[in-house]
Amino acid sequence: MGISSDVIRGYNDTIILCLLMDEPSYGYEISRKIRTRTADAYIIKETTLYSAFTRMEKNGYVESYPGFAENGKRRTYYRITESGKRYYREKCEEWKLTKDVIEHFIREENS
Amino acid sequence: MGISSDVIRGYNDTIILCLLMDEPSYGYEISRKIRTRTADAYIIKETTLYSAFTRMEKNGYVESYPGFAENGKRRTYYRITESGKRYYREKCEEWKLTKDVIEHFIREENS
DNA sequence: AGACGTATTACGACTGTCGTAGTATCTTAA
DNA sequence: TTAAGATACTACGACAGTCGTAATACGTCT
Numbered sequence: 568m569g570i571s572s573d574v575i576r577g578y579n580d581t582i583i584l585c586l587l588m589d590e591p592s593y594g595y596e597i598s599r600k601i602r603t604r605t606a607d608a609y610i611i612k613e614t615t616l617y618s619a620f621t622r623m624e625k626n627g628y629v630e631s632y633p634g635f636a637e638n639g640k641r642r643t644y645y646r647i648t649e650s651g652k653r654y655y656r657e658k659c660e661e662w663k664l665t666k667d668v669i670e671h672f673i674r675e676e677n678s
Numbered sequence: 679m680g681i682s683s684d685v686i687r688g689y690n691d692t693i694i695l696c697l698l699m700d701e702p703s704y705g706y707e708i709s710r711k712i713r714t715r716t717a718d719a720y721i722i723k724e725t726t727l728y729s730a731f732t733r734m735e736k737n738g739y740v741e742s743y744p745g746f747a748e749n750g751k752r753r754t755y756y757r758i759t760e761s762g763k764r765y766y767r768e769k770c771e772e773w774k775l776t777k778d779v780i781e782h783f784i785r786e787e788n789s
Numbered sequence: 790a791g792a793c794g795t796a797t798t799a800c801g802a803c804t805g806t807c808g809t810a811g812t813a814t815c816t817t818a819a
Numbered sequence: 820t821t822a823a824g825a826t827a828c829t830a831c832g833a834c835a836g837t838c839g840t841a842a843t844a845c846g847t848c849t
Contacts, residue, residue: 614830642827729836792848817824
C-alpha cells in the first residue's frame with residue numbers, strides 16, 4: 568500500500584515544476600500543495616524537496632530569490648525559468664510513453 | 679523522447695515478474711520479450727536485468743534452476759514463486775495509486 | 790576470418806531519495 | 820508559562836537501483 572517512491576523518483580522534479588508553472592512558491596508551500604492536491608496520498612520528504620530545488624537551480628530550471636512571509640520572516644522563493652517550462656513539457660510527453668510501457672506489464676486482479 | 683529509466687526504476691522487477699507469470703524464462707529471452715512487447719520503446723539494460731534477477735532471488739520472488747538451450751548450451755532459468763506472485767499483484771495495485779498521484783501534475787499540451 | 794546473435798558475469802560510478810538531526814521563530818492551548 | 824505544534828529550512832552520510840564498460844564463450848552466417 569502507499570506510493571512507490573521509486574517511481575515518483577525522477578518525477579519529483581516534474582511535480583514541483585508543475586506547481587511552479589502557476590506561480591512562484593517556496594519549499595513549505597510546495598510541500599503543502601502536493602499533500603492537498605493528492606489528498607495526502609503523497610507527502611514529499613523535506614530533504615527530497617529541498618535537494619530537488621538545489622539540483623534544479625543548478626540545471627537552470629528554477630531561479631531562487633529572497634522573499635518575506637507576512638510576519639516579516641525571510642523565505643526563499645523559486646520561480647520556474649523558460650528552460651524549466653520546456654523541461655516540464657518534455658517530462659509530460661515522456662510520462663505518456665513511460666506509462667504505456669509500464670501498463671503493458673500490469674494486470675487487473677482478474678487474471 | 680524515449681523512456682525515463684528513472685521512472686521505470688522500481689518497476690523493472692514488476693515487468694520481469696509479469697513475464698515470469700506466464701512461464702519460466704531466462705535473461706536473454708526476458709530482454710527480447712520486453713523489447714517486442716513494447717515495440718522497442720523500452721530496452722532493458724543487461725546489467726539491470728541480471729542484477730534484478732539476483733536481487734529477486736535473494737528476496738524469494740524468483741527461483742533459478744539450470745536448463746539447456748536447443749544446442750545443449752547451459753542457461754539459467756528463473757521461475758516466479760508464490761511470494762513473487764503476491765509481490766507482483768501488490769505492485770500492480772500500487773501502480774494505480776502512483777499513476778494517479780503523478781497524473782495530478784501532468785498537463786496536456788493545451789494549457 | 791570476422792561480424793553478429795546468443796547468454797551471462799564483474800566491477801565500480803553515479804544519482805536521487807531517505808533517515809536523522811539540528812536550528813530558529815511564531816502561534817496556540819493547557 | 821511552558822510546552823506543543825506549525826512554519827521554514829539546512830547538513831550530512833547511507834543506501835539502492837541503474838548504468839557504463841568490459842570481458843567471456845560458443846554458434847552461425849557471409
